Amino acid sequence: MTTSGDYQVFEAGDVPLQSGVMFPSMRLAYKTYGSLNARKDNVIVYPTSFSAQHFDTEWLIQPGGILDPERYFIIIPNLFGNGLSSSPSNSDITPFPAINYNDAVAVQRRLLVEQFGIAKIALVYGWSMGGMQAYHWAACHPDMVERAAIVCGSARCSPYNHVFLEGVKAALTTDPNFRDGRFIAKPSAGLRAMGRIYAGWAMSHAFYRDEVWREAGFKSLEDYLAGSWDVAFARRDANDLLAQIGIWQRGDISQCPEFGGDITRALTAIRAHVLLMPGQTDRYFDVRDNEAEIGRLVNAKSAELHPIPSIHGHRAGNPINNPRDRDFIKAEISALLER
CATH class of the missing domain: 1.10.1740 (Rna Polymerase Sigma Factor; Chain: A)
Known part of the structure; x- marks a missing residue:
């Protein structure tokens, strides 16, 4: 681990990607909030969204907020390609390798296990590309994830x-x-x-x-x-x-090696409490995608679909200056954490 500015860097070493390419000296930038308890069971993983860095999304981490650092140990892993973790802008690798969410989540898991000794995650929370990562966490590592909140995200990038x-x-x-x-x-x-x-x-x-x-x-x-x-x-x-657009377009939980491209098999592998929270008027993470997914979450401890009743489109899931949508999300996450 190294420190840079207000965040740390997990030095992952040479990482074999799912594409077959070896990524040399891969680096995962992350920031933590709150304290890890003795049982190491108060962990929230909060991956970043498209183009965002941790400080763009940490607004919802505050005492009494959607994610409360006085109760939980919260980790924001910066998605590869965002300029802090390994990215074209800070790497000499040309062309930049085709990373996917499976690669990203695998390194995030190494961070949790190797750096902190974490075996259970109370919640994986993500918006947009962060939500797609949350879905990958729940499908590919069902033994670790207790709850998953997918906010304006989906199990795979739809054709639309x-x-x-x-x-x-x-x-x-x-x-x-x-x-x-x-x-x-x-x-x-x-x-x-x-x-x-x-x-x-x-x-x-x-x-x-x-x-x-x-x-x-x-x-x-x-x-x-x-x-x-x-x-x-x-x-x-x-x-x-x-x-990052490439990572987004390649997003598909069925591409985890154990599922062989079978989306139903991937969805039925999920055992967490799952909250699907699309934006009612989101145009590219459409409510209908989550509607098609929820019926196949048959092994989840619970699976609920609660669209955000908002006219703010995709931005309903990141309501920095939108109290109504923020309050809706806070109430839903509070209820999820009680399950």
């Missing part, structure tokens, strides 16, 4: 979701700074185009119809798009974004 990401990639890589499979300089035009596409998919029809963006102080729709979405991804390395 895949198409959304193809549009994002196309917008980004159309920038003239994309050459020979990677960006040679910051693609300002591509990042802006990516944000404009995201704006249409991430929020709902009703959000724009009712001009909800005015609640944040924006004076016009163009003001909102320019202020919120044109700059949404500008702080991230574009090669990192492409790496």
